[in-house]
Amino acid sequence: MHPVETLETVLLLLAAAVALHLLAAKMRLPPSAALLLGGGALAFVPGLPAISLDPELILVLFLPPLLFDGAYYTAFGRFRRHLPGILSLAVGTVLFTAVVVAAVAHWLVPTLPLAACLALGAIVSPPDAVAARAVLNRVTLPRRLQALLEGESLLNDATGLVLFRFAVAATLVGSFDTGEAVGNFFILALGGVAVGGAVAAGWMLVLRRLTDDTLVVATSTLLCWAAYLIGETLHVSGVIATVTAGIIFGWFQHSLLPARVRLQGSAFWRTLVFTLEALIFILMGFSLRGVVERIGGFGEVLGTLALPALVITVTVILTRFLWIAGSEALLSGLRASGLRSARPLGWRQAGVLSWAGMRGVVTLAVALSLPASFPERDLMLVTAFAVILVTVVLQGSTLGGVIRLLRPADVDPPAPVALPSAEAAVAQAKFQAAERVAYDGEGQLLHPQLLETYRSRAVGTQRYAADADxxxxxxxxxxxxxxxxxxxxxxxxxxxxxxxxxxxxxxxxxxxxxxxxxxxxxxxxxxxx
Structure with a gap:
């Protein structure tokens, strides 16, 4: 494709993304569902060039900024409090789903080696940060449930990617060492944390020496790719490195960045994230064209691959329900036995959590990265796309309805200071500071307007805190x-x-x-x- 044609195609996709977002808003659909279906439809429009997706480029270009954005705005206190539950989802659910999918795939296609079946399980097992964020931004959830879903989407890609790499290697060489895989997983995860922390610390030292606002925003944007690429270069988890760097930078940015930089950076980052999310979902739809053409047309896909893909898609959805139901039963048993720290979610929150398992960019990119000679590669590509399509369109578009139906209650105790009281405390601190500088050493009022401004604000916020509504x-x-x-x-x-x-x-x-x-x-x- 000529460079000018490439630019024209990208501009067309961006225009399509805006139109599909508007259409999704009118139809009250998740934007991700509209973009995915719209991209699939656009892919078969006569005259449009085929778009070839390089899996490694997809992961490097799209995944770091989208993961970093989620980590940057993570409620770290809740993340830390609910870390055991997050790890249960990000590691336990992914591994359980991968193993069950591998067993079902081997039953459906007995000639497929077990290691290859496990690779398929690793492809479809991790729910996706991009797909989750596209849906979670449109719903209101209890704080614990929000923390679990956000934390899971940040960490589970690392589990799926590590498992996938070992399964592919085992398929190609014919052996699989479980102990080695578990040991390497912990090395990759801990190494990712270390690399992400080191990159974030170095980046913050650099930012302290920059005085130009534009350079601060630009270098801060590069942090996500720096953490990911350095992590991958050092053979640790680039995903974990990116998430760690995002959490650390998000924690310290309040004291590190001037207000004007935060305003500029937030506006730029929202635009960047919107563009990347829109493009990745449209490109996922476009990828269907290459798969269909390679297999031999829609008829061949439906005739030979639709049933296995459908069975595995249903398996992916059901295994999440099974894992969460088992976890709930275990927590309930521990609670009944006297362990007060065991806190089951309750069936309402557990139901919402079970239904929020959308797949997306990682599933597609990992599936496309399979070697050309890999056994049943086309089946795995069709299955991956089916899982993405069903979970994003079906679960993503109905999640709001499920929340309204189940009405999960927020049972976590709120923070001791609510928003109105916090505003009153800040206004009072500002008034006290103004009061100290408004008088000279002899008690003469020098700045009456300053004092009156902050006094009125302090009084107003105190009235607001007393009866906010x-x-x-x-x-x-x-x-x-x-x-x-x-x-x-x-x-x-x-x-x-x-x-x-x-x-x-x-x-x-x-x-x-x-x-x-x-x-x-x-x-x-x-x-x-």
């Missing part, structure tokens, strides 16, 4: 008036600029001030600015 209803019209005033100022600024009475630099400077003022009001009003 009623206070917001009363003050909302005040915020609306403030937004109207800002709009008038913006209109006057544009009038001056359009008449040629101010320079462009003046327009941009004052417009930035108005934008920051408007965003602050929107956040205070409770809107998603």
């Amino acid at each position: 009623n206070f917001m209803e009363r003050i909302r019209p005040h915020f609306d008036l403030m937004l109207g005033v800002i709009a008038s100022g913006r209109a006057e600024l544009l009038r001056l600029h359009r008449r040629g009475e101010i320079e462009d630099e003046v327009l941009h400077d004052l417009e930035r001030d108005l934008d920051l003022e408007e965003v602050g009001i929107l956040y205070q009003r409770g809107d998603d600015a």
Whole structure:
């Protein structure tokens, strides 16, 4: 494909991503489902060039930033509290699913070696961070359940990738050493943690010496790829290295980055993540074309591979239910025996957790990386795509309905200080600081306006904390008036600029001030600015 054609195709895909997002919003579907189906449909449009996906490029290009974004915004306190449950899902469920799928695949295709069956199990076993985030962003879950799903999606790829590599090697050489595989898994995981921590620490030292905001945002963006590539180069888990670096950087960014850099970086990062997520789901749909053409058409796919793919897809979904049900039974038994730290989720939360097992980019990329001579490679590719399609479209589009039906309750105790009280504490601290500097050494008031500004804010937030709901209803019209005033100022600024009475630099400077003022009001009003 000519470079210009490549650029045209990428631009077409981005335009399609925007259109499919709008369509998903109108139809109340998860964007991932619309993008996947839309990509599959676009792949067979006459005249569109075939798109060849390099699996290694997919993993390196898409996986690090999407994993890093999830890790950066991880609620680390809940992640640490629920780490045993997260590991049960990220390691236990993946291994259990892989083994059960391997047994079912061997039953369906007895000529397929067990090691190759295990490779198929490793391909389809880990739920995907990208698919999970695309759905979780649209639903409201109890905090423990949210922590379990987010943590699982960050860590389970490492389990699946390590198992896959050992299974492929065992298939090609004809032997598999379980002890060696387990030992190497822990080495890869611990090595990934060490590499991610070291890369994040070095990166933060570099950022402290940068004074240009654009360079800070650019170098921070490179951190995810640096952690992943260094981890893979040192033969440890690049996935774990990326997640570790993201969690550490997310923890320290509050004191490390200036506010203006956070605003710029957040806007840039949201755009980058949207673009990557949209492209990867469309490209997954496009990959179906190559698989169908290689196998010999839809008729051949349906006639020879559809039944095994469907059986394995159902197996993937059921094994998650079985593992979570078994874990619930174990926790309930331990709780009944007197172990107070054992806390079952309850059938409502367990049901939602069982249904939230969407697969995505890792499953596809790993399947495409199978050697050309691998036994039953086409079956594995079709099965991988079937698992992605069914879980993203069926589970992703119905997860919201399942949550509404089961109504899982948030039984975790809330943090001792709620949002209104925290705002009041911050406002009080600011007022006390203003009070200290408002008077000179002889007690003479030097800055009355400063003192009055922060006093009124402190009093207002205390009233808000005392009765948040009623206070917001009363003050909302005040915020609306403030937004109207800002709009008038913006209109006057544009009038001056359009008449040629101010320079462009003046327009941009004052417009930035108005934008920051408007965003602050929107956040205070409770809107998603």
